[in-house]
Amino acid sequence: MSRFDADTLDAWLTHLEGLHHTEIDMGLARVEAVRAAMGMLPAFPLMTVGGTNGKGSVCAFLSTTLSAAGYRVGTFTSPHLLHYNERIAIDLAPVADEAIVAAFRAIEAARGDISLTYFEFGTLAAMHCFMAAGVDIAVLEVGLGGRLDAVNIFDADVAGVVSIDLDHEAYLGSDREAIGFEKAGIFRRDRPAFCADPNPPQRLIDHAAAVGAPLQLLGRDFGYQREAEGNQWMCWTSEQRRYALPLPALRGAYQLGNAALAIAMLDTLRERLPVSIGQVKRGLLEVEWPGRCQVLPGRPQVVLDVAHNPHAAKALASALDQMGFAANRHAVFGMMADKDIAGVVALLKDRIDHWHLAAPQLPRAATADVLADVIATAAPQATLTRYDSIAAAWQGAVRQAGDNDRILAFGSFYTVAEVLAARGR
Structure with a gap:
C-alpha cells in the first residue's frame, strides 16, 4: 500500500481530517496497536489530567511550574485556538511544523492498514516529539472522557480528574456517575490518583479502589484556602502546607482549586522531580492559558472564554462578578448546536445586556436564529443582533461598545478563535 506523504503541516492535517470514517471513535485497540508497532515506550514520567472543565488550566499550571524548576517539559493539550502547533509544546513553546511532520x-x-482518527494521530505525534526531544516529563490532557481516550494508552505516573459534570453525554453517559467512571479510567494501580471535584461521584471512588489506585480527594487529602485579607492563599497536601502563595495569573476564584490540584500532583513526584516553593510561586505568577477568562489589555474591556457547557458557564459568571462595573455589557456569542445552549444562557443572561450572535464556521454550529430564540425566551429585556459570521459579530460589538463597557466573547473554542483571528491575533 502506498503511504501518504507531504512536506507541509497543512497538507498533513487535511489528509488526517478525511482519513477515518468518523471524527470521534472511542476505543484504544487501534491506537494501541500503532503505539506498539512504533515501540513507543516513554522513559520519562507522565502526568495525565482529565475532567469536564479545568483540565487545560491544570496542565498549564503543571507545565509552567515544572519549567520554572528547570525541567524540560512536553505538554499535549487540545483543541487549539489558531494553530495546530499549540497542541504540542516543549518548554512552553509550540513545536515547529517540521517536528510534527516528521512525527x-x-x-x-x-x-x-489501521485507520486512526485526527486526535489519535495527534496523540501519537505528541509523544513522538517528546521522545525525540528528550523531555524530562510530559503533561498530557485527556481529549474526551478518559477510559477510552487515546491519551490513555500511556500509563500515567500520576493522574488527576479536575471536575465532573454533564458534557458529551452521547459518548460518556447521561449522569455524573457514568461520566465519573469514564474519567476514572486514567487511574493506575499503585500510582497516585486525584479528584478535585468537591462532590466526587461514587463510581469514580469505587473504580480507584477496584484498580488499586491510591485516591486523594479535595477537602480530605488536599485543599486550599484564600486569606480573608490581601491577595494570598494557602495550599495543603498530605505532605506539607504552603502559605503566602500569590494568586494565580489565571483569573477566576475556581483557579485556586485547579492550582491546588496541580501542586498536590507535583508533590507526588518530589523525589524524582523536586520543585521548590519559589518555583511554585513563579508557576502561579507566570502561567498563561489563552481563552480561559482571558482579559485583553485596553478599553473597552475584552474577556475571552471558551465556556461551552453549564459547568463552565457557572465559573465564568462568578469570574465576571468579580471584574467590577461595566456600563454596558456586550457578548459575542456562538455555540455548537449539540450543546446545552439554554443552560449556558440561563447562567449568564443577567450579566449581558447586548447579544451579538453568529455561528462559528463549521457544520455543528447553532445558527444565529437558534441562539436568538433561546435568548429571547430567557432574557426578553436584552437586545439581540444577528450576524453572518463571528468576525462580523465582533466588529458590531466593537462599534457599539464605549470605553467603559465590556465585551465578552464566549460559547466555544471556535468562537474565541474566530474573534482572535478577527482581531489579527
Whole structure:
C-alpha cells in the first residue's frame, strides 16, 4: 500500500481530517496497536489530567511550574485556538511544523492498514516529539472522557480528574456517575490518583479502589484556602502546607482549586522531580492559558472564554462578578448546536445586556436564529443582533461598545478563535 506523504503541516492535517470514517471513535485497540508497532515506550514520567472543565488550566499550571524548576517539559493539550502547533509544546513553546511532520511520517509508516482518527494521530505525534526531544516529563490532557481516550494508552505516573459534570453525554453517559467512571479510567494501580471535584461521584471512588489506585480527594487529602485579607492563599497536601502563595495569573476564584490540584500532583513526584516553593510561586505568577477568562489589555474591556457547557458557564459568571462595573455589557456569542445552549444562557443572561450572535464556521454550529430564540425566551429585556459570521459579530460589538463597557466573547473554542483571528491575533 502506498503511504501518504507531504512536506507541509497543512497538507498533513487535511489528509488526517478525511482519513477515518468518523471524527470521534472511542476505543484504544487501534491506537494501541500503532503505539506498539512504533515501540513507543516513554522513559520519562507522565502526568495525565482529565475532567469536564479545568483540565487545560491544570496542565498549564503543571507545565509552567515544572519549567520554572528547570525541567524540560512536553505538554499535549487540545483543541487549539489558531494553530495546530499549540497542541504540542516543549518548554512552553509550540513545536515547529517540521517536528510534527516528521512525527506524522513515522506514524503513517507504522500504521499499516489501521485507520486512526485526527486526535489519535495527534496523540501519537505528541509523544513522538517528546521522545525525540528528550523531555524530562510530559503533561498530557485527556481529549474526551478518559477510559477510552487515546491519551490513555500511556500509563500515567500520576493522574488527576479536575471536575465532573454533564458534557458529551452521547459518548460518556447521561449522569455524573457514568461520566465519573469514564474519567476514572486514567487511574493506575499503585500510582497516585486525584479528584478535585468537591462532590466526587461514587463510581469514580469505587473504580480507584477496584484498580488499586491510591485516591486523594479535595477537602480530605488536599485543599486550599484564600486569606480573608490581601491577595494570598494557602495550599495543603498530605505532605506539607504552603502559605503566602500569590494568586494565580489565571483569573477566576475556581483557579485556586485547579492550582491546588496541580501542586498536590507535583508533590507526588518530589523525589524524582523536586520543585521548590519559589518555583511554585513563579508557576502561579507566570502561567498563561489563552481563552480561559482571558482579559485583553485596553478599553473597552475584552474577556475571552471558551465556556461551552453549564459547568463552565457557572465559573465564568462568578469570574465576571468579580471584574467590577461595566456600563454596558456586550457578548459575542456562538455555540455548537449539540450543546446545552439554554443552560449556558440561563447562567449568564443577567450579566449581558447586548447579544451579538453568529455561528462559528463549521457544520455543528447553532445558527444565529437558534441562539436568538433561546435568548429571547430567557432574557426578553436584552437586545439581540444577528450576524453572518463571528468576525462580523465582533466588529458590531466593537462599534457599539464605549470605553467603559465590556465585551465578552464566549460559547466555544471556535468562537474565541474566530474573534482572535478577527482581531489579527
